[in-house]
Amino acid sequence: MEILSQIRSLKPLVHCITNYVTANDVANALISLGASPVMADDEREVEEMVCMSNALVINIGTLNERTITSMIKAGKKANGLNIPVVLDPVGAGATTFRTQTALKLIENIKFSIIRGNASEISALVGDDINKSRGVDVNSKSAELGVEEMVKRASVLWKLSKSVVVVSGRIDIVLEGNNVAVGENGHEIMTKVTGSGCMLSAVLAAFAASEEDIFQAALYGVLAFGICGEMAMDLMSDRDANASYRNYLINELSNIDDSTIELRKMVRSNLEK
Amino acid sequence: MEILSQIRSLKPLVHCITNYVTANDVANALISLGASPVMADDEREVEEMVCMSNALVINIGTLNERTITSMIKAGKKANGLNIPVVLDPVGAGATTFRTQTALKLIENIKFSIIRGNASEISALVGDDINKSRGVDVNSKSAELGVEEMVKRASVLWKLSKSVVVVSGRIDIVLEGNNVAVGENGHEIMTKVTGSGCMLSAVLAAFAASEEDIFQAALYGVLAFGICGEMAMDLMSDRDANASYRNYLINELSNIDDSTIELRKMVRSNLEK
Amino acid sequence: MEILSQIRSLKPLVHCITNYVTANDVANALISLGASPVMADDEREVEEMVCMSNALVINIGTLNERTITSMIKAGKKANGLNIPVVLDPVGAGATTFRTQTALKLIENIKFSIIRGNASEISALVGDDINKSRGVDVNSKSAELGVEEMVKRASVLWKLSKSVVVVSGRIDIVLEGNNVAVGENGHEIMTKVTGSGCMLSAVLAAFAASEEDIFQAALYGVLAFGICGEMAMDLMSDRDANASYRNYLINELSNIDDSTIELRKMVRSNLEK
Numbered sequence: 108m109e110i111l112s113q114i115r116s117l118k119p120l121v122h123c124i125t126n127y128v129t130a131n132d133v134a135n136a137l138i139s140l141g142a143s144p145v146m147a148d149d150e151r152e153v154e155e156m157v158c159m160s161n162a163l164v165i166n167i168g169t170l171n172e173r174t175i176t177s178m179i180k181a182g183k184k185a186n187g188l189n190i191p192v193v194l195d196p197v198g199a200g201a202t203t204f205r206t207q208t209a210l211k212l213i214e215n216i217k218f219s220i221i222r223g224n225a226s227e228i229s230a231l232v233g234d235d236i237n238k239s240r241g242v243d244v245n246s247k248s249a250e251l252g253v254e255e256m257v258k259r260a261s262v263l264w265k266l267s268k269s270v271v272v273v274s275g276r277i278d279i280v281l282e283g284n285n286v287a288v289g290e291n292g293h294e295i296m297t298k299v300t301g302s303g304c305m306l307s308a309v310l311a312a313f314a315a316s317e318e319d320i321f322q323a324a325l326y327g328v329l330a331f332g333i334c335g336e337m338a339m340d341l342m343s344d345r346d347a348n349a350s351y352r353n354y355l356i357n358e359l360s361n362i363d364d365s366t367i368e369l370r371k372m373v374r375s376n377l378e379k
Numbered sequence: 380m381e382i383l384s385q386i387r388s389l390k391p392l393v394h395c396i397t398n399y400v401t402a403n404d405v406a407n408a409l410i411s412l413g414a415s416p417v418m419a420d421d422e423r424e425v426e427e428m429v430c431m432s433n434a435l436v437i438n439i440g441t442l443n444e445r446t447i448t449s450m451i452k453a454g455k456k457a458n459g460l461n462i463p464v465v466l467d468p469v470g471a472g473a474t475t476f477r478t479q480t481a482l483k484l485i486e487n488i489k490f491s492i493i494r495g496n497a498s499e500i501s502a503l504v505g506d507d508i509n510k511s512r513g514v515d516v517n518s519k520s521a522e523l524g525v526e527e528m529v530k531r532a533s534v535l536w537k538l539s540k541s542v543v544v545v546s547g548r549i550d551i552v553l554e555g556n557n558v559a560v561g562e563n564g565h566e567i568m569t570k571v572t573g574s575g576c577m578l579s580a581v582l583a584a585f586a587a588s589e590e591d592i593f594q595a596a597l598y599g600v601l602a603f604g605i606c607g608e609m610a611m612d613l614m615s616d617r618d619a620n621a622s623y624r625n626y627l628i629n630e631l632s633n634i635d636d637s638t639i640e641l642r643k644m645v646r647s648n649l650e651k
Numbered sequence: 652m653e654i655l656s657q658i659r660s661l662k663p664l665v666h667c668i669t670n671y672v673t674a675n676d677v678a679n680a681l682i683s684l685g686a687s688p689v690m691a692d693d694e695r696e697v698e699e700m701v702c703m704s705n706a707l708v709i710n711i712g713t714l715n716e717r718t719i720t721s722m723i724k725a726g727k728k729a730n731g732l733n734i735p736v737v738l739d740p741v742g743a744g745a746t747t748f749r750t751q752t753a754l755k756l757i758e759n760i761k762f763s764i765i766r767g768n769a770s771e772i773s774a775l776v777g778d779d780i781n782k783s784r785g786v787d788v789n790s791k792s793a794e795l796g797v798e799e800m801v802k803r804a805s806v807l808w809k810l811s812k813s814v815v816v817v818s819g820r821i822d823i824v825l826e827g828n829n830v831a832v833g834e835n836g837h838e839i840m841t842k843v844t845g846s847g848c849m850l851s852a853v854l855a856a857f858a859a860s861e862e863d864i865f866q867a868a869l870y871g872v873l874a875f876g877i878c879g880e881m882a883m884d885l886m887s888d889r890d891a892n893a894s895y896r897n898y899l900i901n902e903l904s905n906i907d908d909s910t911i912e913l914r915k916m917v918r919s920n921l922e923k
Binding site for chain 1: 670671672673675676712713714715716742745746747748749842843844845889890891892893894896897
Binding site for chain 3: 398399400401403404440441442443444470473474475476477570571572573617618619620621622624625
């Protein structure tokens with residue numbers, strides 16, 4: 108795969124309707140990777156913005172009624188134009204409002220990729236017996252085995268026909284019967300607010316640059332995880348999450364396709 | 380006191396209704412400290428989010444009518460559940476809208492802690508003869524002596540029955556007749572946007588982890604000030620506020636209870 | 652010129668009605684420079700906030716109907732008080748909504764300075780034959796020669812009577828028949844989200860500290876570009892845009908008037 112080269116040659120414009128907590132990091136992550144971000148969430152401009160974009164990310168962190176309208180308009184427009192759309196259901200399971208909004212979006216928009224953590228994906232398939240712990244971690248659902256999470260991802264695929272990415276200690280990428288499990292990344296990534304939001308936006312840039320969305324999602328996940336490992340190498344004694352955030356975003360500039368081939372740790376039922 | 384250990388073992392979820400300028404730093408500061416942040420401000424979800432949280436922070440930076448409704452709903456819910464609530468009256472005194480909103484919140488919600496700078500606290504007790512200079516500094520009120528600020532904090536305590544924290548070159552923590560004065564910290568902290576917002580969120584994590592709110596507030600203030608000093612040690616020639624921000628957030632990971640005991644500079648009328 | 656010294660002695664309060672993507676960087680950039688930021692966008696407080704400010708920045712990134720009302724109120728108030736107002740027409744040309752909002756603002760408010768990239772400035776004068784590529788770069792309009800951009804800036808000056816700043820590889824500052832062309836800066840500045848927003852806010856601080864707005868704008872542009880060069884000197888092998896952002900903001904603390912005199916690269920038709 109040469110998707111990173113393709114991203115850097117295409118420089119996809121990624122339209123983000125996203126939250127105000129991590130919007131800055133998302134924008135810098137996209138630029139570092141070689142893509143171009145644009146943030147716009149007013150209903151009077153999102154459709155026009157979609158028309159000039161190569162991908163759309165809908166992230167429900169800090170959502171409100173005004174932005175939900177914009178999300179649906181933008182998503183439908185993107186669908187009409189065959190522009191890939193990524194959903195990040197931040198905090199689904201934490202509140203009814205978020206779970207229902209995520210489901211409403213899935214009902215109205217065909218997403219190319221849905222990326223969440225174990226808790227968020229579980230909530231979308233009605234298995235949120237454990238209420239999400241904040242927006243990052245659900246210790247109980249994090250303990251669910253890979254097999255159980257594959258099952259839930261599969262249910263979400265049937266519901267949405269979207270490539271489903273469950274990110275965590277182990278990353279799962281699923282589309283129908285195709286399943287890949289990646290093991291790149293580092294635990295400290297969960298200590299940076301917005302690492303999930305950045306990954307979703309990165310996946311949008313990958314989806315804009317490679318027609319096979321399953322492969323795009325898989326390579327995006329592996330690339331981001333490897334950046335996380337490379338960033339870890341730079342940490343000194345007194346560094347913690349604030350420094351790590353910068354290293355992580357920087358590494359999106361430094362990674363290339365051959366690094367992915369060299370460092371990827373992945374098992375897939377597509378391999379012979 | 381072993382509050383930092385308690386925070387790291389409890390990992391309190393801190394629900395923040397806060398401004399878009401510093402939300403990212405607040406989130407990373409909480410994670411660095413060992414807590415878990417969640418930002419949500421839509422009125423249809425704040426009560427549910429409060430139910431799963433261990434503390435609530437209400438910060439009136441960049442507030443608007445929509446978020447005020449959410450603040451009041453969330454605060455009342457938290458009161459009903461006995462979850463500690465911290466108020467950060469950003470910019471009170473700068474505009475009538477902010478002063479009156481802060482007072483309206485105090486009227487409707489029982490806050491565990493109210494933290495502001497000298498100018499903001501003065502505005503809440505009607506002594507804003509000096510209009511706030513921006514949201515950070517009021518040179519005139521900053522020059523007010525400790526005695527005068529203790530007096531104002533005392534008036535606010537009578538009004539609100541909240542532990543009052545006045546942060547500045549000298550930090551004051553007051554509850555009824557209990558008064559402590561801390562001298563940790565460094566002047567450069569005022570050069571980082573959001574250092575006050577981060578402190579308020581840090582105090583919420585402390586309040587979630589220690590029942591004695593006066594002690595929680597005092598240790599939180601000392602801990603944050605000491606982190607500020609530790610961060611200063613890392614500054615090199617060309618560094619300024621952008622680097623310092625990262626060092627400061629990092630140090631919230633590095634500090635522990637014994638460091639606080641060792642470095643705290645505090646006088647209190649509780650000590651014998 | 653001694654504008655930097657003036658800024659540091661006046662410490663101008665710069666009121667920003669700006670976007671949530673880069674608000675934090677804008678605030679830290681202003682503080683680093685020696686100014687003081689305040690972000691407030693509710694229509695019930697912006698006029699009062701303007702009254703205590705030394706300059707106002709209106710930035711249309713992530714704008715919506717609510718904030719447009721606030722922008723107009725704040726701008727008119729600032730005009731009445733003779734407080735300099737800077738417009739950053741982020742993304743003008745990308746959507747009709749942004750172009751028309753920028754024009755509506757220009758119709759209702761007398762701006763001291765309008766700063767945009769080649770694509771945004773072109774859109775405001777109806778020459779947006781090339782639709783903006785995101786909010787940062789329009790490769791086609793970026794290729795327009797200096798002469799062509801001077802022509803467009805001149806049209807915008809006639810329309811607005813504002814000093815027009817077109818920033819890019821070459822920076823143009825124009826007021827009537829006065830034109831200056833600056834060549835400081837570094838290409839990597841376009842790889843940091845918010846470098847344009849920071850520049851606009853920096854220009855507001857300069858305009859608050861020097862009555863000759865053309866000179867203020869020119870020196871602000873040169874200062875910011877030189878900071879960009881100084882920041883570049885600090886980059887190590889693995890650094891990319893995330894680190895660079897910090898270096899750039901830091902350097903706004905380190906630059907002084909003599910550095911500007913020493914390093915400025917500028918041609919102007921005012922020089923003999």
